[in-house]
Amino acid sequence: MQLDPTKMKDWQIAEAAEEHMKTVYQLGDELGLDKEELLPYGHYVAKIDYAKALERLKDRPDGKYIDVTAITPTPLGEGKSTCAVGLMEGLGKRGKNVVGALRQPSGGPTFNIKGSAAGGGLAQVIPLSKFSLGLTGDINAIMNAHNLGMVALTARMQHEANYTDEQLAQRGLKRLDIHPKSVEFRWIIDFCAQALRNITLGLGGRMDGFTMQSGFNIAVSSEIMAILAVATDLKDLRERIGRIVVAYDKTGKPVTTEDLEVAGAMTAWMVEAVNPNLMQTIEGQPCLIHAGPFANIAIGQSSVIADRIGLKLGDYLVTESGFGADIGFEKFWNLKCRFSGLKPNCAVVVATIRALKCHGGAPIPRPGRPMPEEYARENVEWVEKGTANLLHHIETVKKAGINPVVCINAFYTDTKDEIAAVRRLCEAAGARVAVSEHWLKGGDGALEFADAVVDACEEPNDFRYLYELDVPLRKRIEMITREVYGGAGVTYSPEAAAKAEAMEKDPELAKLGTCMVKTHLSLSDNPNLKGVPKDWTLHVRDILTYKGAGFVVPVAGAISLMPGTGSDPAYRRIDVDVETGKVKGLF
Secondary structure: OOOOOOOOOHHHHHHHHHHHOOOHHHHHHHHOOOHHHEEEOOOOOEEEOHHHHHHHOOOOOOOEEEEEEEOOOOOOOOOHHHHHHHHHHHHHHOOOOEEEEEOOOOHHHHOOOOOOOOEEOOEEEEOHHHHHOOOOOHHHHHHHHHHHHHHHHHHHHHHHHHOOHHHHHHOOOOOOOEEEEEEOOOEEEOOOOHHHOOEEEOOOOOOOOOOEEEOEEEHHHOHHHHHHHHOOOHHHHHHHHHOOEEEEEOOOOEEEOOOOOOHHHHHHOOOOOOOOEEEEEOOOOEEEEOOOOOOOOOOOEOOHHHHHHHHHHOOEEEEEEOOOHHHHHHHHHHHHHHHHOOOOOEEEEEEOHHHHHHHHOOOOOOOOOOOOHHHHOOOHHHHHHHHHHHHHHHHHHHHOOOOEEEEEEOOOOOOHHHHHHHHHHHHHOOOEEEEEOHHHHHHHHHHHHHHHHHHHHHOOOOOOOOOOOOOOHHHHHHHHHHHHHOOOEEEEOHHHHHHHHHHHHOOOHHHOEEOOEOOOOOOOOOOOOOOOOOOOEEEEEEEEEEOOOOEEEEEEOOOOOOOOOOOOOHHHHOEEOOOOOOEEOOO
């Protein structure tokens, strides 16, 4: 049937396209995978045995490495995943051997406001229901591994409260003397569950646990999810899980999962999850789906393992970084590439005319409410003013020494004059610009986009990090704030300042990377400040230690590691056809 995104919802397009999708066996053959390297989960999804594939392909040259990032998004998102899929389809139409590497969606946004990040229109990853509803169980494995660590921690605290040193010794245990006010770990769940942000554990008698304050974070913020994203192999993943700091003892010494003797069991949950998942676009390009951390509260990247495989299997590897270039791309640049040793050839900055209008003065759109009517009318002045935000992100990409390509993700309400204004300003700033209609036309609508990326990949670049790891933590935070966010400086809460000073003096913590936590809705730490805010100061209220993942986490502004579910969530429109078992309403 003819696929028409102007008349069909995303799930209807996916359902129709799935009638003609390739089997994973065909995808594996086209990728050149050996039979034993393909681990099918049904006929249309598989895992890839990364260790066997990388060993066999170790001498094959890498393909071109492309990261897709974006301007500061509005609350509705600007189609970055859709653009990444559209680019794969456009490169496929040009006859290029292209592979994608995207993150697995979280159940939180899938059932809330943003949807499952499978793309949209004629630029989607399929099968959509499988993609959106747990895939092959990687996030479940992460939740089980993480929560097992929490079980070990809380049980240990209970037993140490109930037993003497001699009684502990009889059970082969020594007292860890964990400080109940210095517990770093919390529980996780893969939903936006604000009611679980703050809870009290251990109510009841002495055999019902240790009474203390705790809470839940969303699963994708787990350090284990970050570890899955940056680990190079199972051995590296096991070592990183053993370094996770769950709490501190009463002398201030860190207590790790290895100290709790639970790191091995936690890793046991992750043995299958370390293998990337193989899916496809609706036009048949292979796409690796692996890891899924948010960029505003975590590292925001798909896995290093998926990138390494994709670069060996394809001539072009398209990946994406969460949210805008200030947070997702910054972490791709200074963390993921540092961990992997890979160097990108090109970075795409996605923009929409409606988002540029928002940054230029139009009313901020609100999830669950109609789009303000101002977005349906031409306003070149708003677009030109809002393009300052896009130019800021272009400069961020250029500071990394990477060739920028601006993709204008086209909507039917965009006018020629609005698009011409963006093209003029961005080309003057030294960026290639392409208008793409992949949502409406699939790969045929992304040919200009694909050509611009191919051209950018052919040019040499001078990739370089923003900071080296011998730069003190607070100096790094200052550099990121000034050079990437455009802020005037940084302030710290007393607690964060004390932690920063201690980390700078600790030879192990001082060499870890820096993973900022900040709102994605503004360059600043205030989500209401659009465009390019001036003369503002970043406030760091806490600094977390993700020693296993390999970075410390400065937390700025009021952002929470457990988002909330809104009043008009997507789950109100999701249901199942009980005759066919097909899921309706996903987007």
